[in-house]
Amino acid sequence: MNSSLSDSPTSHELTTKSKEAVLITGASSGIGLALALQYVEQGFYVFACGRNEQKLNSIKGATPLVFDINDKEQIQQAALKLATSLKQNNLSLTMVILNAGSCEYINDPVHFDGALFERVIQTNVISMGYCLEHFLPLIGANGRVGLMSSSATYLPFPKAEAYGASKAAVNYLASSLRLDLKAHGIGVSVICPGFVKTPLTDKNDFAMPMQISADKAASEIINGMNKGQSEIHFPKRFTYLLKCIACLPKAVVSRMLTPSADKA
Numbered sequence: 001m002n003s004s005l006s007d008s009p010t011s012h013e014l015t016t017k018s019k020e021a022v023l024i025t026g027a028s029s030g031i032g033l034a035l036a037l038q039y040v041e042q043g044f045y046v047f048a049c050g051r052n053e054q055k056l057n058s059i060k061g062a063t064p065l066v067f068d069i070n071d072k073e074q075i076q077q078a079a080l081k082l083a084t085s086l087k088q089n090n091l092s093l094t095m096v097i098l099n100a101g102s103c104e105y106i107n108d109p110v111h112f113d114g115a116l117f118e119r120v121i122q123t124n125v126i127s128m129g130y131c132l133e134h135f136l137p138l139i140g141a142n143g144r145v146g147l148m149s150s151s152a153t154y155l156p157f158p159k160a161e162a163y164g165a166s167k168a169a170v171n172y173l174a175s176s177l178r179l180d181l182k183a184h185g186i187g188v189s190v191i192c193p194g195f196v197k198t199p200l201t202d203k204n205d206f207a208m209p210m211q212i213s214a215d216k217a218a219s220e221i222i223n224g225m226n227k228g229q230s231e232i233h234f235p236k237r238f239t240y241l242l243k244c245i246a247c248l249p250k251a252v253v254s255r256m257l258t259p260s261a262d263k264a
């Protein structure tokens with residue numbers, strides 16, 4: 001698949017209130033789609049990224065940028081097209097939200113699935129390195145990067161060895177990058193949602209307390225990005241509860257979270 005910046009009428013007909021642009025990965029579905037729609041609504045020039053061109057084309061008012069986040073060459077091509085578009089349309093790229101990701105669970109811990117582990121780390125972390133390499137140099141002064149993590153990182157959860165490890169790596173990446181980009185005038189936000197109703201969580205077969213809609217999640221993220229928050233976490237009742245539990249002694253936390261059949 002080649003990266004492509006669509007020439008669809010939507011990108012030409014776009015009327016932007018400002019010349020600020022935002023790039024969102026994983027914009028074809030769930031939280032990323034809701035973000036793209038809200039930023040378009042607010043008058044931003046939106047570069048909506050994903051692999052599914054058809055889905056991206058249906059986001060009215062956004063400009064599709066088609067690439068696989070795990071393919072370095074496709075990202076490089078996409079960045080070239082992005083740079084051209086920024087110049088031609090006199091845009092300043094003020095926000096890059098690296099939201100795309102996947103979730104797979106380790107169902108048999110004894111026969112640990114190394115390939116699954118690699119897939120999840122690749123898509124949720126390594127790909128961010130590729131995107132940062134090519135998109136960071138295009139961010140304008142006072143820009144901001146948003147990196148999608150998860151509130152799953154506050155506590156160890158069963159079966160989340162791969163997903164949790166990938167998102168914990170994103171947290172560290174964000175914390176470290178924040179220090180180094182400060183002198184360059186670029187802010188970094190790490191985004192830690194609780195449960196959000198999307199195709200990703202629709203596959204889960206367990207209870208998801210305090211789940212919110214993708215629209216609500218997008219509003220929280222946009223608000224946090226606007227305020228320049230280092231950590232954007234929501235819904236607060238849920239995330240503060242996890243943060244409080246994380247303060248308990250490790251043995252207590254472990255007992256609380258060990259699946260009941262395994263408790264001695």
Ligand SMILES: NC(=O)c1ccc[n+]([C@@H]2O[C@H](COP(=O)([O-])OP(=O)(O)OC[C@H]3O[C@@H](n4cnc5c(N)ncnc54)[C@H](OP(=O)(O)O)[C@@H]3O)[C@@H](O)[C@H]2O)c1
Pocket residue numbers: 025026027028029030031032049050051052055067068069070099100101102103123148149150151192193194195196197198199200201
């Ligand atoms: N939903 C939740 O409760 C929740 C909670 C915490 C964190 N998150 C995080 O939020 C992010 C978005 O999740 P979601 O719930 O909105 O899931 P989703 O509806 O499944 O959307 C995932 C998005 O990522 C894109 N993507 C996946 N692999 C890709 C690849 N190799 N190349 C390019 N794009 C790729 C998908 O694009 P395609 O159309 O190309 O597949 C899709 O647009 C993820 O990082 C997830 O871990 C979600």
